[in-house]
Amino acid sequence: MALKRLDLAGTTCVVTGGARGIGEALGRELHARGACVALLDTDLEEAEAVAASLGGDRVVALRADVTDPATLSEALRRAREQFGPVTVVCANAGIAAGAHAFTIDSAPDGLFERIIDVNLRGVWNTIRATRQDVVSTNGHVLITASMYAYINGMINAPYAASKAAVEQLGRALRTELSYCGASAGVLFPAWIRTDISKVAFGEDEVATGLVARAMPGKLGARVEPAELARIAVDGIERRRSRTHVPGFFGVYSTLRGIINPLTDFAFARDRVTQAGIRRIDERAGTGNDRNCP
Numbered sequence: 001m002a003l004k005r006l007d008l009a010g011t012t013c014v015v016t017g018g019a020r021g022i023g024e025a026l027g028r029e030l031h032a033r034g035a036c037v038a039l040l041d042t043d044l045e046e047a048e049a050v051a052a053s054l055g056g057d058r059v060v061a062l063r064a065d066v067t068d069p070a071t072l073s074e075a076l077r078r079a080r081e082q083f084g085p086v087t088v089v090c091a092n093a094g095i096a097a098g099a100h101a102f103t104i105d106s107a108p109d110g111l112f113e114r115i116i117d118v119n120l121r122g123v124w125n126t127i128r129a130t131r132q133d134v135v136s137t138n139g140h141v142l143i144t145a146s147m148y149a150y151i152n153g154m155i156n157a158p159y160a161a162s163k164a165a166v167e168q169l170g171r172a173l174r175t176e177l178s179y180c181g182a183s184a185g186v187l188f189p190a191w192i193r194t195d196i197s198k199v200a201f202g203e204d205e206v207a208t209g210l211v212a213r214a215m216p217g218k219l220g221a222r223v224e225p226a227e228l229a230r231i232a233v234d235g236i237e238r239r240r241s242r243t244h245v246p247g248f249f250g251v252y253s254t255l256r257g258i259i260n261p262l263t264d265f266a267f268a269r270d271r272v273t274q275a276g277i278r279r280i281d282e283r284a285g286t287g288n289d290r291n292c293p
């Protein structure tokens with residue numbers, strides 16, 4: 001079924017993780033295009049500050065934790081009550097390891113579970129809580145994955161695993177919605193200037209060095225959230241299946257079957273990369289009992 005381009009003016013758009021970073025920027029861009037925007041976040045104060053800065057009666061901030069379906073459905077009930085059924089859902093809330101990078105070995109207990117809970121189960125909960133609205137309005141779901149869905153996930157494995165998994169959810173959802181006149185797409189940001197990416201841009205010295213080595217020059221440049229939001233919302237209007245920011249990462253993604261075996265091979269033989277990984281293990285106290293040269 002060929003779907004019409006989405007006209008966002010007057011529609012109800014929900015953004016999870018809408019208080020900061022990419023979610024805030026998506027909310028601002030959707031609002032600028034005439035949509036009524038519900039910013040859902042665990043941090044109500046920050047979401048309210050964003051809503052207040054937008055002003056007017058087309059924006060609301062609501063507390064919701066994507067890992068808790070009850071808070072999610074209450075926030076959605078209030079969004080519907082205020083603006084009507086939801087047409088666009090940005091399943092965007094996500095977390096990473098924090099200020100320090102870890103290997104699989106050195107990650108603190110519970111970190112993997114927490115990241116999967118928010119990044120994967122949170123997206124699952126969001127999709128299921130909004131499905132009926134999206135179908136009834138011929139709407140669109142945008143799932144924020146990451147380039148970590150397809151690049152090597154060294155020193156960021158739980159995050160990379162969660163993002164590879166949400167790419168699969170997005171692809172399946174698009175196909176499953178196709179007979180209902182609704183659509184879904186996946187957003188693959190590379191490096192965006194928000195809190196999450198600070199770890200690889202100065203906050204963790206070892207991670208910063210490893211990222212700069214693996215992604216030199218333009219590959220490692222950070223994009224402003226507002227620029228990403230303009231591209232992502234264009235993608236929502238056009239119901240794009242995949243949106244890469246910056247766009248040239250789309251070429252990498254298309255060629256991933258060829259590039260990934262080569263990069264995996266190179267990383268596993270690169271002594272500087274190995275030394276960085278060893279430092280991460282050693283500073284966490286997990287590197288010493290290994291039978292490593």
Ligand SMILES: NC(=O)c1ccc[n+]([C@@H]2O[C@H](COP(=O)([O-])OP(=O)(O)OC[C@H]3O[C@@H](n4cnc5c(N)ncnc54)[C@H](O)[C@@H]3O)[C@@H](O)[C@H]2O)c1
Binds near residue numbers: 018020092145
């Ligand atoms: N910044 C990047 O370089 C980058 C790159 C690729 C993908 N992403 C993805 O973009 C999304 C947004 O990240 P960001 O960079 O804006 O990070 P951010 O930390 O600036 O913002 C994340 C927002 O999500 C909220 N949040 C966290 N857990 C939540 C929960 N359980 N329920 C509801 N809200 C919750 C936070 O309070 C925060 O407002 C994430 O899914 C992230 O993985 C970011």
